[in-house]
Amino acid sequence: MPSRSARPRFLNLFQIRQPITALVSIIHRISGVLLFLSLPFAVGLLHLSLRSAGDYQRVLHWLALPGMKLLGLLLGWAILHHFFAGLRFLLLDLDLGLRLQTARATAWSVFAIVAVFFLLLAWRLA
């Protein structure tokens, strides 16, 4: 067996057209990491929102700032994708939708449903 470093490395992920199911999966990961990074700020906002009436107003004021709305949109998208892709993975774990054709269709559906709810969210935040 060749040593670890001698193994051929020729995979350029960006030159491979990923199947739709792979895209759902990797974006599920990316959105999960994004949400993880947001946790300290989310807990911080919850802390402030419950501390005093003044702090509560301050949180509302911050959340209404354009930059924060943009960030909210990004995290909202992350939650939506993580939620619906995660639901799909849970169903796959229950052996539902394992046929390739079905799996591709549900992967497309995840993107479609996320897009619809994202537009709804953007409309509500605007």
Place this chain on the structure above:
Amino acid sequence: MTFRAQGMRAWLLQRFSAAYLALFVLAAVLWLATGGSADYSGWRALLGRPVVSVAFALFFLSLFFHAWVGIRDVLMDYVPNLKLRLLLLVAVALLLMGLAVWSALILISVYLS
């Protein structure tokens, strides 16, 4: 416990926490869609209800365990250097434990003042 069973435990934890998180998020979105809370006193009163506190506590518990398994998987996949991986795992674990204590204190503080 065998080596394989340890992976199984994380796998199960990930799925059960996911199910609770999904239900909680659904409930939160429905609450927001039906008006939500307009002011500070209403927000405090909501978090002052024991059933809501417990739901939030379970939410945070699920959230931090879910995040732990997820980030652990990501680090195991993308950080081949074992020392660096261990360092990052410890940092993430400390952060999540800190957040767990912080969020518990937040939930308790509503009852104290």
